[in-house]
């Protein structure tokens with residue numbers, strides 16, 4: 652983080668962009684989602700901005716997810732599909748290398764809120 656931004660965070664956290672604000676039309680709590688991403692260890696296979704993890708990634712970086720048109724090569728990119736994918740990748744692609752991690756609906760919604768904000 653840049654020194655000026657740190658300084659602004661102390662004074663005006665919301666204005667300096669330190670408190671995540673969901674993207675328009677997106678449900679869920681991105682801050683809680685960021686914590687959930689680490690609890691399920693998604694960062695062990697994906698590069699996720701501001702979540703320290705592995706340096707050898709199996710899955711694609713999730714840094715530019717909000718700009719993608721298609722998820723996992725098959726799904727239209729929207730929040731509902733992102734939640735479906737996170738909860739059960741094999742339901743969409745039985746050959747996917749991403750495991751079903753038993754993510755609850757609430758956690759998946761919050762994770763998607765964080766990922767779509769990036």
Ligand code: HEC
Pocket residue numbers: 688691692693694695696697709710711713721722723724733736737744746747748749750752754762
């Ligand atoms: C064991 C490694 C592994 C773990 C753990 C993992 N993933 Fe994945 N993930 C993958 C792989 C591999 C793909 C590509 C799968 C495909 O296209 O079939 C993928 C694809 C994705 C995609 C679609 C990305 C794109 O480029 O379209 C999203 C979103 C995603 N993962 C989110 C998550 C989240 C959230 C978690 C934590 C709940 C998670 N992943 C945990 C391996 C993993």
